[in-house]
Amino acid sequence: MSESHREKLAVEFRKFLPTENVVDQPTSLAAYECDGLSAYRETPLLVLLPETIEQVQQVMRVCHQHRLPVVSRGAGTSLSGGALPHPEGVVLSLAKMKRILKVDTLSRLAVVEPGVRNLAISEAVKSLGLYYAPDPSSQIACSIGGNVAENAGGVHCLKYGLTLHNILALKLVGVDGEIFEVDQRSLHNDGYDLLPLLVGSEGMLAIVVEVTVKLLPIPRCARVVMGVFDSVEMAGDSVAAIIAEGIIPAGIEMMDNPAIRAAEDFVHADYPVDAEAILICELDGTEEEVVAQIELVEGVLQRGGAVETRLARDEAERLLFWSGRKAAFPAVGRISPDYYCIDGTIPRKALSRVLTGIRELSAEYGLPVANVFHAGDGNLHPLILYDSNNEGELEKTEELGSRILQLCIECGGTITGEHGVGVEKLGEMCIQFGEAERNQFHLIRECFDPLRLLNPGKAIPTLARCAEFNAMHVHHGKVPHPEIERF
């Protein structure tokens, strides 16, 4: 791409965008060359930072006219390369559109611009006794627009749902610059329900310019109990037994021994370092309700073979119990030069088979694996420990990661529970979906974007991309945004 082409386009965009909102200098462009998946990098032609919906429309009209690929970007915390720039296209950053436009207490909703941070919504409505439920681990940094693009989850999604379940309306700008809306504030939609297509579409169908989120009343009480186990199978069975009691915990998380040890070394949460597995279970509701359910859960854990159960005595201890879990990724990053994070989801009953399979694969490849698990919804994050300075070890690790994901698919699961496909899992998409489904995805995309300008090369593989690997490459324990908690 020639510099004169870049400059000519920059001039055109500066006709309606402030000069500094058109980034065209190489040093400034470098800040946008990757998202949270730093193994993949590209320099975009330009980065554009509109401040209003009208400016987004104007940007899209110009891009449409020049057939320029457009990669929309929020806070850039994606773990799957969803916001990786296109070398011949622009990055459309929504970061400057970060106003909370309206909070309606009676209707329990907030209307926000896409660049508003996830946590900022809950902070803004806390004094009203309300909050926004989805809590991806990057919630202090990630933006609501990005959450919509990825259908972000979080620790509490078993009980409170994913982003899709907590969105009431979207205002979008299509590839041709026209505005369209999907409004389900009335809990109804006319014609087809497009929200499940748009939420999780990884920026490939339209640009999200306004989001109406559902707000929930803050539960009166939340308490946490920890179960300590001699075997991961027993811990897994206990999760099923809790569900069988008719209880849906606000959150239920499992860690295996390598993950427990790494976390304990890092945050000193007084985790039992000799345990094979721990379960951390949070219950919320009214005081009486939570007290009764905690008692039930403790009983289930004990009958399920827990060698010990611990009840967080107060809010400080509740947060301490969570701290090790929340710091599991950086903790693993401290004990190994590099690690790969996998994001498979499995039916819970397959846990034992999958963990045994992972242990066998780990031995076969000679690479240790630590497991953290959103046990309630079956979302498993195996972390493969390796050292990229050892020749061939990265390739071996990638192969192991891919085999773990294939095992998840064989067990009736999926290749990504919450991190998205992005550029990272294009290869595994070819295993999970047949050609007919993949063709259908392309057709759906063309309904919105016939010229395929929005985030090209992501989420849906062409045949040529089917050989790519799944897994997050972390070099020397350095994740991008190391300050953010990761699940």
Added chain:
Amino acid sequence: MSAIADVDIESELATQVVALAATGGSVEIVGSGSKRFYGESLDALPLEVAAHSGIIDYDPAELVITLRAGCRLREVEALLAEHRQMFGFEAPHFGPEATIGGMVASGLAGPRRGFAGGIRDFVLGAKILDGRGEVMQFGGRVIKNVAGFDLSRVLVGSLGTLGVILEVSIRVVPMFATEATLAFEHSSADEHIRWVNELGSQPFPLSASAWHDGTSQLRLSGSEQGVNHAIAELGGERLEFDWAELREQKHALFVPKQPLSRVSLPPASADLAAGRPQLIEWGGAQRWLCGEIDVDRFRQKAAQLGGSVCAFRNHAADVAVFHPLAPTMLKLQRSIKSSLDPAGIFNAGRIYPGL
């Protein structure tokens, strides 16, 4: 696994659709016909799908059931109840043989919808037969899955226009330990609407609301402690109320053969129909009007508030059943139908012309 019939007619259905695609025919997909009244009437040969029945997978601990679309809703609900589980959206049957496919295709949910998700929120995956006779699977059988565009959820409410639903995976929820209904006097709809929306901002275990003829009904569902706590705080009179009767439209408001209109509005919107026979549920979001109305005028008023009006049952044939879409949205939706059903074989015109 259960008494539910296990019959797989997928290949027969595929053969029929391939033949239709070759000859340019069109069909109306018919399960038990319990919700056939819903939508524009069609003049096409029926494609009978109710025989395609059977439970593919149900392990209560997974909170997911995967089943063929011809399964009877009544039988599936009984199976779930054996394990103290249920669907979380309280779907109306509108007939003893109502099928799972009809439930998903109509997208109709019951009283709980105002306080929990709709059918769309519980569908996890689906297997469909498209207009080329191709069998495809979208979504999955696990609660968390973000791989690929989620077409399985788009089927909910699509009224059979996108393809034949063969199988669905649906998330189920535990039955509540206890339920109670409280009654309160509210002389006007607006009084009820304000009250019920204010309650929504507090962490009460609400699971249904209804207002009709000066009385509000409020259902609480949850643990015994949670429900008792709410009863103590809320007061009101504890009464029996037949929520299933409301769900099935057997409640006194629903006079048979009278035009029935469904007004959908953001829940806190002011009353649009003072003085008319009306039942308001879903915390104010769903409002049933029985009797003749000027549908166009109501559509204008509802649209200004972000809502819409459906001419649900017994309206004159020249009244469009569904609230019209903006032209650009209709064009987009038609392109989505064409992408799955290029020749317009399935239920063409059920929702709108060309859809």
